[in-house]
Amino acid sequence: MLDFLLGHYAYWLTIILLCIGLYGILFKKNLVKKTIGLTILQVSVVLFWVSIGSKWDATVPVRDPGISTAEVANYLNPLPHTLMLTAIVVGVATLGVAFALLIATYNRYKTLDEEEILEQIQ
Amino acid sequence: MIETHLPAIISLNFLVFSVIIPLFGVWKRELCQPLASLGTGISSVFSVYGFIYYLNDIPLRYLFGGWEPPVGIEFVYDGLSAFVIMVINVIAFFVLIHSRQVAVNEFPHKQMAYYSVAMLLMLGFNGMVLTGDLFNLFVFLEIASLSMYALIAIGDRAAPFSAFRYLIIGTTGGTLYLLGVGFLYTVTGTLNIIDMAPMLPEFAGNTAVITAVVLMVVGIGTKAALFPMHGWLPDSYTYAASSSSALIAPIGTKVAAYVLIRIMLYLFGIELIDLVVPISYIVGLLACIGILYGSIMAIAQNEMKRMLAYSSISQIGYIIMGISLANPYGFIGALLHILNHAVMKACLFMVAANLRQKEGHSDITRFDHSYRRKYPWTMFSFATAAISMVGLPPLAGFFSKWYLVLGTVEADNWLFLAVILVSSLLNAVYFFRVLEKVYMKNPDADEQIPDHVGEKDEVPPSMLYSTSILAVGLFLIGIFNVAIVTVIMNMIPSGF
Secondary structure: OHHHHHHOHHHHHHHHHHHHHHHHHHHOOEHHHHHHHHHHHHHHHHHHHHHHOOOOOOEOOOOOOOOOOOOHHHEOOHHHHHHHHHHHHHHHHHHHHHHHHHHHHHHHHOOOEHHHHHHHHO | OHHHHHHHHHHHHHHHHHHHHHHHHHHOHHHHHHHHHHHHHHHHHHHHHHHHHOOOOOOEEEEHHHOOOOOOOEEEEOHHHHHHHHHHHHHHHHHHHHHHHHHHHHOHHHHHHHHHHHHHHHHHHHHHHHEOEHHHHHHHHHHHHHHHHHHHHOEOOOHHHHHHHHHHHHHHHHHHHHHHHHHHHHHHOOOEHHHHOOOHHHHOOOHHHHHHHHHHHHHHHHHHOOOOOOOOHHHHHHHEOHHHHHHHHHHHHHHHHHHHHHHHHHHHOHHHHOOOOOHHHHHHHHHHHHHHHHHHHHHOOOEHHHHHHHHHHHHHHHHHHHHHHOOHHHHHHHHHHHHHHHHHHHHHHHHHHHHHHHHOOOEHHHOOOHHHHHOHHHHHHHHHHHHHHHOOOOOHHHHHHHHHHHHHHHOOOHHHHHHHHHHHHHHHHHHHHHHHHHHOOOOOOOOOOOHHHHOOOOOOHHHHHHHHHHHHHHHHHHHOHHHHHHHHHOOOOOOO
8 A cells, every 4th residue: 555655656646736727726816826726737747748658767768778678677768758848838828828818918907816807797 | 642641631730710800900900700711611611611521531530740640630520520520610600700899889899819729729629629639639629728818818807807707617537537648658559549448348347447437427527518507608609799698509519528528438338338337327316417407407597598508508408418328219319419519509689699799798687578579580590400400390300309219219218308308498487588588578578668679680791691591401400300310320449
């Protein structure tokens, strides 16, 4: 049982981050805090992908004559890491759009509190 | 020669035009809309040509850079994707032609940005439909979503706020989808759909695969506005500019429904999905609740765009219900409804835009029977699309509902059958409410409307023709439905 808990520590951290992110999105009233929650959620998924690509005692995926390529365990799997570069860029773009929308919202309502904005819309 | 490059030409053409439009737009702002229509027109012509060319041919797998899958990324151009590509591009073409006056009226200083982003939106949608790679699908999903947030934010006072709420919900959905793809990657070690599909039955019952199914269905369901993930939709469609909602409403949720078809029926296959938990039945039940909820909420709305938005929630339910039935009739009904609903909803949102253009509002309580004389063709289009929504023959909407009903009968699913029939009645309630206002004289009206108000005063030709062509298209789709269904029959995935 303890081995199961300790052996998967990277995944436990991912799950905790995912829950913090979802909590921020669902329960925070301030829109900037919601955006922070969204970023934490995205980061947790990125960390999940990064952790599935890593191995103990393996080296970077650049061919080294001293290390045999026949044994897969000698090298890391580069694919999840490269994919996550793209996902991070997507996350940054989303954050940019989110802040642009928040600026436009603030200019119109002079507040970033969700309930106050909803009151003004009604 | 050109045939083998069609998938790349159709989708990347939008990327080229999204760059060209700002270049010309700086010089002359009026050029943006014709350029956007031209770009969409080119892609529409190629997608219609490609659809006819590949109708009875083997699927085309376009390898980018010549890298063989699963190493490289490929575009899969088979009957299903060719059909959906053709539908969304042709609809977008008509909507962009229609948007000329709306753009001048509603956002004159943002035209360049609007049309450039609209091209990126179409790039994202085309990529989502064509791609054969799960991670590439996520990238195109985010391109389409980010463009959608930007387009929705161009609109009324409350538009940026509703776009922000959609951003939060939509990005959460996209992230959950990415997590699901991660689970599948750890199990199979590949991201290519065609490569992965034969591997998955070996892992039947694997908890990671089951979790991946749930995460991906929830993530894509958010984009498709499947109940209860529909919360972003009514506000977004209501507060967005009329041309944005006319562009996004018919296309956006349909592409997500198409991705659901790809994932549920092609990637996993219905046996694998239902192995541990009957996920397809749960999805069908959610679709049923969505159908009834959307219809009932639509009855309660007074603003026409908001009514149409709720009706979108209910109509997307039909498509997803057809997918969840997982039999040939359900599949035909779902695909036919993708086509029909795209045409109907585009037509209805265009009518709302026409009324906003002329009257300055689309508040149903203020409609009166002078509209019948002032806007005969706009109202004819509305009536046609509305009756088609209700599902009266020979209009298109009848036939997709007919195949869905056959599908429920074949599956012995009497609950779903009852939902389809009840919701048709509810559709009739909220559409005939408008038709009654426009076509019947109100006997309780205090003052009679003077005769000079009844002068014919239609919208400009660019708006009028695109609206009317779609309305006439509903008759044509209805009359030629046998031909369309014959084509769809070739696309039914193996294993049914």
